[in-house]
Amino acid sequence: MDFLADFLVKFISQFQSPTLGFLFGGMLIAALGSRLKIPSAIYQFIVFMLLMKIGLNGGIEIREANLAAMAMPAFFSMLIGVIIVILGVNLFRILPGVNKLDGIATAGLFGAVSASTLAVAIVMLEEEGMFFEAWAPALYPFMDIPALILAIVLANIHLKKEKEGKHTNVEVWKIVKDSLRGSALSALLLGLALGLFTKPDPILDSFYEPLFRGFLSILMLIMGMEAYDRIKEL
Amino acid sequence: MDFLADFLVKFISQFQSPTLGFLFGGMLIAALGSRLKIPSAIYQFIVFMLLMKIGLNGGIEIREANLAAMAMPAFFSMLIGVIIVILGVNLFRILPGVNKLDGIATAGLFGAVSASTLAVAIVMLEEEGMFFEAWAPALYPFMDIPALILAIVLANIHLKKEKEGKHTNVEVWKIVKDSLRGSALSALLLGLALGLFTKPDPILDSFYEPLFRGFLSILMLIMGMEAYDRIKEL
């Protein structure tokens, strides 16, 4: 407990950004055994609001942007997702005591993107005043899906090798569809489509935009509380 | 699926209003099998927020309006509710294979008003820049209640005719009270009363008004997802 308090004090004094403040605040009250809970309906709604806002913003920006400018970043997003999985799988192969399938699954998750982390990263960049193209979040699926597919393909090949007789087919298209149908990615893609094909600017400016930072602060609080619970489990 | 996509593309290109965009977006992601769900607690809260805002607005407007100007529209609202039920019941009588009671129930529902549809209609009018009296939503109960009562009275008369011996009384006042106690109508009437008898203008301007459009966009999304599920059931 003592080292944790020390760690927290240092971080808080360095990063006084509200985003990090709420994260460490969540960890702190979880460590102190607070009974504060954010209802799960609110959590789900917050994730929807954040990704819808990121999607709408991205869609509007793509509409006004040079599509060719997005092609290279999209390609490299796919590449990074794939490389992380390949590196990860080989790293876990070297490490002793790691089950091969567990290694592939872990590598796949690290190649894919976390929607909440994406939302936090975007706000951190904004707070630091660092420029980024508004369509950057639209690269999410380009990194997410290839990583997940590759991990599942690798796992299937591994399983096939083990029981040679059976011939299991990897249904790539089914995996893509299933990944796109997840609630977080659905909200992001729907936001992108609405930003591209409709004129949602008034709603974005009056509703999604002003609530974004505030809802993110609550998401950070929840993530902080969960992070502490995970650390304690180790 | 193909005709649906075609239909959607045409509509989206014509109506780029965010309100319709979210409706079609909801249908689209439901058709694509998305797992996105808006928690029911959020849905209930959104309906409350929309009707409370419509009520507050209406109440404030009635306070400042000429009450005599509302008398005629209120009367005609009742008349329209009643006429729709009578027309509906007779239409279903002509159609073969429709159970008499089912016909009466359906006609009653069409004579009554849907709170969500009302909210959407109001925003569509605002978006199109079409003028309407702000107390117009206050006509809701005048159309809703007579239609429901007439439908229930007709159903009771029909049942009485079938089993002549029994003498069932239609308790009109009980039906009115029960209708007024519904959560959507309660929120609208409470908003009306608060708009009439208190001074809620600051809260309306700082809270209910700015959130109205945004919450409506989410309601449209939910309605779109539900509409697709219903269409698929047919």
Added chain:
Amino acid sequence: MDFLADFLVKFISQFQSPTLGFLFGGMLIAALGSRLKIPSAIYQFIVFMLLMKIGLNGGIEIREANLAAMAMPAFFSMLIGVIIVILGVNLFRILPGVNKLDGIATAGLFGAVSASTLAVAIVMLEEEGMFFEAWAPALYPFMDIPALILAIVLANIHLKKEKEGKHTNVEVWKIVKDSLRGSALSALLLGLALGLFTKPDPILDSFYEPLFRGFLSILMLIMGMEAYDRIKEL
């Protein structure tokens, strides 16, 4: 019912503040048997939002304030909490037919503070334009905890006297910790800490502040509906 309606009409005409309007509105629709319900997830979130805002505000103000100025009010808050319990316990001792333990528990609750009542009181002061130090809500725990502890200590002494043989220890520190861990007090204290040690001003101004009055109006509505249910139980 008649005297209630009369009472409500008088109050509504005198206090047209939206805060009181929503409270009486809630009582009225509960009395009329409305089925309107605010989901409990929304209720919990509203309480969190209100106390987080009060805490953030208080923390920022303490950071900029003269800490010495807070010392005396903090001391008197503790004193008042303790005095209310002592007075209450002795009052209930005089009253016939009140169980000693029930009397102590009731006195303890009245010495402690209700977070919702605090939120309402703050808004009432603001609406009336009465000045108060922004760190005033930070006195909450100073009044709350001593009152609870004293009540529990008194109850334990009473129980010990009854069964002389047993020697029960009152674990004061455990009671303090448990009280601080409650969800409402956690949110308030976390807000205070974030206001003191981070710079949450942008989020406070863009999110917590504008939503405060609106969420309070819904809390008042819920409190009104509950108040009626409690009154009816008597």
